[in-house]
Amino acid sequence: MALPPSVHPGPGDDGDLEAAIRTLLLVMPRAIGRIKRMEVPEELRGMALAPRHLSLLSLLLLDGPMTVRELAERLEVAPATASLLVGELSRKGVLDRREDDGDRRRRIVSVPEGKRPVLERWLSPGARAWRTALAPLAPAERAAVIKAFTAWEAALTAGGED
Structure with a gap:
């Protein structure tokens, strides 16, 4: 091929x-x-979604509902930052927040069923492209790609001096 x-x-x-x-x-x-x-779907255009929202939305689509603390850990941001992002997206109607039945102090964050199809349609080309690129690789090779991309991103953030 x-x-x-x-x-x-x-x-x-x-x-x-x-x-x-x-x-x-x-x-x-x-x-x-x-x-x-990538064109933002009509249903989402007025919401001013920014790149900072995409990782959070992708996590919830892929892994399902979770607490703000879990989101913060997975996004590698402070809980206050995750909470601000969740607040922005909740006000836009892109996320739901509900009390955790087991602990009323905790909030469970999820993508509303009505928004899931449009978000999946918008974000799935990236997941498909990564699946195509990574599927033929051995687990150690996939780990090397992930390690390289995270190191590249960290170097950009730090100024990336040679």
Whole structure:
């Protein structure tokens, strides 16, 4: 089976660090550009959803309802930050918050059933693309990809000096 030109093995696949960096510097802006051009569904356009909301929504769609503290841990943000995001999305009608039956101090956050189809339709192309890219890899290779992306993101956040 022929691969699309954008996923053919290329420079950098032979272990050359600089060639790998050049390849990724070409691929990443294209991918990010495609993500930015993803059209927000009509039902969500007036809600001013921002990139900071997408990870939270994806977690709830994939893993189901959870507490604000669990969201904060998984998003690697402070509980106050997660609480602010949940508040924003709740006011927009994209999330539901309810009392935990087992502990009234805790709030369970979930995606309302009425919003689930449009959110899944909007966010699923990214999940499908990752599934296509990661499925053929061995578990150790998938772990290496995840490690590389998280290290890349951390380096960008820290200034990424050589």
